[in-house]
Amino acid sequence: MLYYQGYTVSFQEVPDEISLVIQVADCPHHCPGCHSPQLQTPIGDPLFKDLPHMLAEYEDAITCVCFMGEGQDDAELHACHGIVKAWGLKTCLYTGGYGMHGCKWDYIKIGPYIEENGPLTSKTTNQRMIRVNWDTLDPKKALTDITDKFWTSVIPE
Amino acid sequence: MTIRLYTIPNCPQCALLKQRLTSLKAEFEVICDPSEIERLGYQTAPVLQFGDKTYNFAESIKLLNSPDALAAIHPPAAEEVHIDPKPSRSDKYEPWRKDLDFMHMYAEAQNAASGSQVDANANVSNKNIATMAPEVHKKDNIYANRLLMYDTITSMYGEELAEEYLRQLEQHEIYRHDESGMPVGTPYCASITLYPFLFDGMTKLGGTTGAPHHLRSFCGGFINLVFAVSAQLCGAVATPEFLAYTDYFIRKEYGDDYYQRPDQVVELSLERRTLDEVITDSFAQVVYSLNQPAAARGSQSVFWNIAYFDKYYFNQLFDGFVFPDGTSMQWESVSWLQKRFMNWFNNERLKNILTFPVESLSLLNDGEKFLDEEWADFAAEMYSRGHSFFVYTSDSVDSLASCCRLRNGIQDNHFSYTLGAGGVATGSKCVMTINLNRLVQDGAKANPGKPWEEWLSPLVDAQVRKVHKYLLAFDHIIHDMNDKHMLPIYEAGFIAPEKQYLTVGINGLVEAAEFFDIPIRDCPKYQQFVDAIMLPIFNANKEAKTTKVMFNTEMVPAENLGVKHAKWDKRDGYVVPRDCYNSYFYLVEDETTNPIDKFRLHGKLYTGHLDGGSALHCNLDEHLSKAQYVHLLNYAIKTGCNYFTFNVPNTVCNDCGHISKHRLNHCPECGSDNLDYATRVIGYLTRISKWSAERKKEAARRYYAGVGTV
Numbered sequence: 001m002l003y004y005q006g007y008t009v010s011f012q013e014v015p016d017e018i019s020l021v022i023q024v025a026d027c028p029h030h031c032p033g034c035h036s037p038q039l040q041t042p043i044g045d046p047l048f049k050d051l052p053h054m055l056a057e058y059e060d061a062i063t064c065v066c067f068m069g070e071g072q073d074d075a076e077l078h079a080c081h082g083i084v085k086a087w088g089l090k091t092c093l094y095t096g097g098y099g100m101h102g103c104k105w106d107y108i109k110i111g112p113y114i115e116e117n118g119p120l121t122s123k124t125t126n127q128r129m130i131r132v133n134w135d136t137l138d139p140k141k142a143l144t145d146i147t148d149k150f151w152t153s154v155i156p157e
Numbered sequence: 158m159t160i161r162l163y164t165i166p167n168c169p170q171c172a173l174l175k176q177r178l179t180s181l182k183a184e185f186e187v188i189c190d191p192s193e194i195e196r197l198g199y200q201t202a203p204v205l206q207f208g209d210k211t212y213n214f215a216e217s218i219k220l221l222n223s224p225d226a227l228a229a230i231h232p233p234a235a236e237e238v239h240i241d242p243k244p245s246r247s248d249k250y251e252p253w254r255k256d257l258d259f260m261h262m263y264a265e266a267q268n269a270a271s272g273s274q275v276d277a278n279a280n281v282s283n284k285n286i287a288t289m290a291p292e293v294h295k296k297d298n299i300y301a302n303r304l305l306m307y308d309t310i311t312s313m314y315g316e317e318l319a320e321e322y323l324r325q326l327e328q329h330e331i332y333r334h335d336e337s338g339m340p341v342g343t344p345y346c347a348s349i350t351l352y353p354f355l356f357d358g359m360t361k362l363g364g365t366t367g368a369p370h371h372l373r374s375f376c377g378g379f380i381n382l383v384f385a386v387s388a389q390l391c392g393a394v395a396t397p398e399f400l401a402y403t404d405y406f407i408r409k410e411y412g413d414d415y416y417q418r419p420d421q422v423v424e425l426s427l428e429r430r431t432l433d434e435v436i437t438d439s440f441a442q443v444v445y446s447l448n449q450p451a452a453a454r455g456s457q458s459v460f461w462n463i464a465y466f467d468k469y470y471f472n473q474l475f476d477g478f479v480f481p482d483g484t485s486m487q488w489e490s491v492s493w494l495q496k497r498f499m500n501w502f503n504n505e506r507l508k509n510i511l512t513f514p515v516e517s518l519s520l521l522n523d524g525e526k527f528l529d530e531e532w533a534d535f536a537a538e539m540y541s542r543g544h545s546f547f548v549y550t551s552d553s554v555d556s557l558a559s560c561c562r563l564r565n566g567i568q569d570n571h572f573s574y575t576l577g578a579g580g581v582a583t584g585s586k587c588v589m590t591i592n593l594n595r596l597v598q599d600g601a602k603a604n605p606g607k608p609w610e611e612w613l614s615p616l617v618d619a620q621v622r623k624v625h626k627y628l629l630a631f632d633h634i635i636h637d638m639n640d641k642h643m644l645p646i647y648e649a650g651f652i653a654p655e656k657q658y659l660t661v662g663i664n665g666l667v668e669a670a671e672f673f674d675i676p677i678r679d680c681p682k683y684q685q686f687v688d689a690i691m692l693p694i695f696n697a698n699k700e701a702k703t704t705k706v707m708f709n710t711e712m713v714p715a716e717n718l719g720v721k722h723a724k725w726d727k728r729d730g731y732v733v734p735r736d737c738y739n740s741y742f743y744l745v746e747d748e749t750t751n752p753i754d755k756f757r758l759h760g761k762l763y764t765g766h767l768d769g770g771s772a773l774h775c776n777l778d779e780h781l782s783k784a785q786y787v788h789l790l791n792y793a794i795k796t797g798c799n800y801f802t803f804n805v806p807n808t809v810c811n812d813c814g815h816i817s818k819h820r821l822n823h824c825p826e827c828g829s830d831n832l833d834y835a836t837r838v839i840g841y842l843t844r845i846s847k848w849s850a851e852r853k854k855e856a857a858r859r860y861y862a863g864v865g866t867v
Binding site (some may be wrong): 008009010012013015016017018058060062063154 | 470750752753754756775779781782784785788789792795
């Protein structure tokens, strides 16, 4: 079973998209220094049951649904991913690991949080944000590292 | 009762309080000892102990002017022995002592907005002797205004309604804007046509300069014109044609194709300036001049607004337009010049916090997408580059948003050889605002046990009809002033009184809804409540329209009225959930309301009957990408949110002066954390430290849409 602890619309998690961001609980990675340790336990509301309501609430406004964490039920994660795709929206997974968990994510943030390297917005981060193009078989074209989008701003400080 | 004055040596304020107490013939004890002041928990002298309470200097002055305090000093004695004091030469001047006290207090205050007792002005930056001048007489202005309104309402509708007007004002059921600052009978705001300026220059406004003939004389004359017109208005002056006319004078001087060769050197001076430099220097001349404090307005700068148009708006507004030399407007060069100005202004704001002009871009849509894709795309690009401006979007050229929040219907869109483009002239003659929170709570008291659905709309309707009559009385005063040649802006043809609305303001809407435990989010219950209030106003406005007068409604910016209403209502025992009533359909401090929710709450389901407009200030923590802005602009069409801006606080370093368009914790130049943030209060981009204390609190509470971190 997948649990979540809240959702909102946000601009920052997925570059160039307007995302419904869902905080998925029961994260298996337990990185030291994790900024939301409350998500390490299987506590929250059932995601599979509530997801259609969230989508109905915001589908006219968003371009993407971003799962903050994969939980520990791949079958349900796969089903949730499928529901989002059926609504014609892009998908993104924030994982502390490196696996796709059997889903065709349009974006995936990979890598554990390591305190001394900093989060995605830090230039020394070990984490990567990858955009996936599922229409090509050429691995060079299929995966694009867009992590630098979190570092650069068009407007100078 | 014990009265003790704690002082320190050589302190003029201490001396002043002492003098004041003496003049009140109070019995008091003076304790000149700094450690006593510290013991009482104060850092500055003097401190007044009055009974069992203590007061600082400013509070003491206020206290000693209050009737309650005076009564406490001299309780009415059974038999008062009257001894004539020795007459002093200063006795006849004593009635003005209150002005003197006020001046001392103003000089002590933190900044101009906090010093103002009556009606804090948003666009005064620094306190000085010029900003103090109008403050001293604000109360006198209010009383003169009330008397004239009383007389006029009596002659039009009878004494009963005139009494009711004063009662409603005094009990804060309604609020008359700009009652304090200007002489009686000054209209509120106007979007003017510049056409008469092309023929008469400043002469019909009492100036000496004639019609402009070149870019330079146009810019110089234009600055004078905006100052002169502002002097006859309490509020904003909008000049939607500013860039279109600038374009005309550039073309006259440098040819119709000037925009295709901006790098051409066009000056023989040692600087060898290019055409682009000549143009941007003109921008700088006008913008910097108009951001100057104007001495005649109590060192406020003018409130100046301009407009940008997309191709469709432009063509429809200026269809058939003819300049005095017989030529027409030219969209291609105006479009280029609009973009050039926006880019220039965006960069200039890195050098200085320039408050004006407030810019509104009008974009036409077909219900699904923007018709002028090039300009919609440019708007998204400018937002992503950190420029802050308003977008107004509509599916017909039916109205113009030109007064930073006021949306005004375009009545007559035809070109006339005397007035120019008819569509640009609009505005509001007067705003009177209903305190909705008080209205509904009074209604609930009068209708115990009945659900609001039964009584709310009729109650609103009755209140609006009264406000209409008050506004008509004000309209009568304006016409009277005009007949006596007191308002040359009308006679000179820059605006006609028939083109300006009489505006019903509303404040305290969400607070009223909260009183009934209605959730402030996009839901049928809240929609129903908003409708119950807005629909009767909308219908009454429509019904009251004649060929001479029109009414509209706006959600007024609560820059200081929201604070006053909250204060008054709290004092009088009403339920007041916050210290500053909202100016939006959502709660500023609610972190669960995301930007999408805000667009919905300012969409047509809520603002559909708000015929005078309200602007959504979508506050963001960081700038978005162009792709995201494109999406949000389109989402605005979907929700029917027709007037909005995005607001990311700019950081200003108080030590080195560096300005950044980001919200930062440290200055990237000098590392200082002595920072200030510039943000839009209600249309105007100003430094937060220049706001009055309560408004600063509102800014601190204001929720900026979160940056997610991982």
